[in-house]
Amino acid sequence: MSQGKLTGAAVAEHNSKNSCWVIVHGKAYDVTEFLPEHPGGQKIILKYADTLDKFLDPSKHLGQVDMATVEQEEKAFDPEEEGRLERVKRMPPLAACYNLMDFEAVARQVMKKTAWAYYSSGADDEITMRENHAAFHKIWFRPRILVDVEHIDMSTTMLGTKCDIPFYVTATALGKLGHAEGEVVLTRAARRHNVVQMIPTLASCSFDEIVDAKEGDQVQWLQLYVNKDRAITKKIVEHAEKRGCKGLFITVDAPQLGRREKDMRSKFSDAGSDVQSGDGSVDRSQGAARAISSFIDPALSWKDIPWFKSITRMPIILKGVQCVEDVLRAVEAGVDGVVLSNHGGRQLETAPSGIEVLAEVMPALRERGWDKRIEVFVDGGVRRATDILKALCLGAKGVGIGRPFLYAMSAYGLEGVDRAMQLLKDEMEMNMRLIGATRIEDLNPRLLDTRALLAGHAGVIPSDTLGLGAYDPLEAPRFNEKPKL
Numbered sequence: 099m100s101q102g103k104l105t106g107a108a109v110a111e112h113n114s115k116n117s118c119w120v121i122v123h124g125k126a127y128d129v130t131e132f133l134p135e136h137p138g139g140q141k142i143i144l145k146y147a148d149t150l151d152k153f154l155d156p157s158k159h160l161g162q163v164d165m166a167t168v169e170q171e172e173k174a175f176d177p178e179e180e181g182r183l184e185r186v187k188r189m190p191p192l193a194a195c196y197n198l199m200d201f202e203a204v205a206r207q208v209m210k211k212t213a214w215a216y217y218s219s220g221a222d223d224e225i226t227m228r229e230n231h232a233a234f235h236k237i238w239f240r241p242r243i244l245v246d247v248e249h250i251d252m253s254t255t256m257l258g259t260k261c262d263i264p265f266y267v268t269a270t271a272l273g274k275l276g277h278a279e280g281e282v283v284l285t286r287a288a289r290r291h292n293v294v295q296m297i298p299t300l301a302s303c304s305f306d307e308i309v310d311a312k313e314g315d316q317v318q319w320l321q322l323y324v325n326k327d328r329a330i331t332k333k334i335v336e337h338a339e340k341r342g343c344k345g346l347f348i349t350v351d352a353p354q355l356g357r358r359e360k361d362m363r364s365k366f367s368d369a370g371s372d373v374q375s376g377d378g379s380v381d382r383s384q385g386a387a388r389a390i391s392s393f394i395d396p397a398l399s400w401k402d403i404p405w406f407k408s409i410t411r412m413p414i415i416l417k418g419v420q421c422v423e424d425v426l427r428a429v430e431a432g433v434d435g436v437v438l439s440n441h442g443g444r445q446l447e448t449a450p451s452g453i454e455v456l457a458e459v460m461p462a463l464r465e466r467g468w469d470k471r472i473e474v475f476v477d478g479g480v481r482r483a484t485d486i487l488k489a490l491c492l493g494a495k496g497v498g499i500g501r502p503f504l505y506a507m508s509a510y511g512l513e514g515v516d517r518a519m520q521l522l523k524d525e526m527e528m529n530m531r532l533i534g535a536t537r538i539e540d541l542n543p544r545l546l547d548t549r550a551l552l553a554g555h556a557g558v559i560p561s562d563t564l565g566l567g568a569y570d571p572l573e574a575p576r577f578n579e580k581p582k583l
């Protein structure tokens with residue numbers, strides 16, 4: 099202690115799973131009991147700093163720390179970071195972004211390396227990630243002409259909530275990697291455009307901060323990673339319902355997190371320097387995703403569904419369903435919806451795109467007269483309103499959009515996300531006119547040519563960028579540099 103304050107050395111002694119102290123904004127906290135809920139290291143806990151102050155039992159508030167005694171990490175000169183800062187100064191104006199891909203192109207240049215790596219990465223060779231968007235290009239329209247399209251209404255309902263346009267902001271973890279304010283930026287943008295936001299379990303802002311940021315009758319859903327400790331899961335679900343969430347999206351495609359090599363390669367230095375060191379429970383070379391996800395229960399199964407139904411009245415939706423059989427099983431299990439999704443290509447490599455699964459699922463549901471028993475959503479690779487229209491024509495109730503809003507937020511903040519959503523609305527209105535549909539109810543499979551999609555993957559080999567880049571090509575015989583005398 100120095101002048102009644104703790105020293106840096108005293109805090110540093112508590113650096114294990116059994117006794118773990120952290121310093122946040124000059125105060126020390128004992129977070130040992132907090133760790134199972136928020137595993138993943140000190141820097142992750144930092145993102146929950148305000149939560150700590152509010153919710154950690156007062157007995158765990160250890161008091162002020164004499165910051166002069168805390169060893170500071172020295173920042174080495176980083177040419178890459180210097181280059182990035184220089185690019186930030188030369189960023190294109192927001193008005194120069196005309197579509198969702200433009201935000202990605204800008205974000206790639208101006209985001210911090212670790213943040214870009216975490217947001218942009220997909221599993222393994224990123225074939226599924228690229229296919230998610232490419233699959234939409236296998237569907238063509240069969241537009242109708244001479245329909246009176248003066249007035250277009252693109253509003254719809256999802257799980258009983260009226261929305262301006264049939265997309266929602268899907269759950270994406272760690273919003274503060276991209277923007278200092280994190281997920282609340284998405285909350286505000288969703289409000290402006292009257293669309294639903296799905297709150298991620300692993301948000302950087304606390305759940306309550308995100309709920310507090312909503313206005314009026316704005317609707318939010320909760321994305322749930324199921325904890326091995328079901329008491330924690332129950333607490334999260336009950337709290338979400340109490341705070342007004344209108345849907346529980348249980349992620350079912352991530353019993354183990356996929357290998358996202360861009361993320362791993364960027365060596366997630368943020369993932370904790372002291373906490374849990376030595377016990378091997380967090381491997382810091384594994385990237386952000388793995389560092390924060392060790393609590394997820396791989397034993398989650400169909401047997402758990404009745405329990406979820408017993409603890410909440412929120413509609414239950416399975417997020418990450420990837421084949422017809424499981425959609426049918428979900429209906430039988432009595433859930434309210436499914437999201438056909440492969441987690442943005444971040445989980446199983448060469449899992450099919452959601453839109454491809456949708457084309458198989460809807461006829462199977464219609465055949466059984468089950469298509470009104472659940473709401474079917476799709477996410478992955480949605481970048482254009484034509485993508486949204488294709489999903490709706492096939493029978494989806496709505497689509498989730500992930501990365502584009504993260505990129506817009508990271509590069510341009512709230513105004514960026516606002517513009518991204520407005521661009522989608524403008525594209526949607528125009529394209530509904532051009533295919534001859536004035537209302538969402540008008541969208542149907544007859545407006546599509548799905549022959550190329552339904553032909554499946556026979557004979558089509560996705561481009562193997564990593565393999566080709568690493569391949570040392572054979573060479574033809576070389577000519578002499580000079581003519582032989």
Ligand SMILES: Cc1cc2nc3c(=O)[nH]c(=O)nc-3n(C[C@H](O)[C@H](O)[C@H](O)COP(=O)(O)O)c2cc1C
Nearest residue numbers: 217268269270271349441442477478479499500501
């Ligand atoms: C950076 C990032 C973080 C994500 N975090 C989560 C998560 O915590 N929980 C979850 O269920 N899905 C998560 N997802 C998956 C998304 O909810 C969604 O399935 C995917 O992003 C859709 O693909 P898109 O990014 O091409 O729109 C994440 C996706 C990204 C890109």
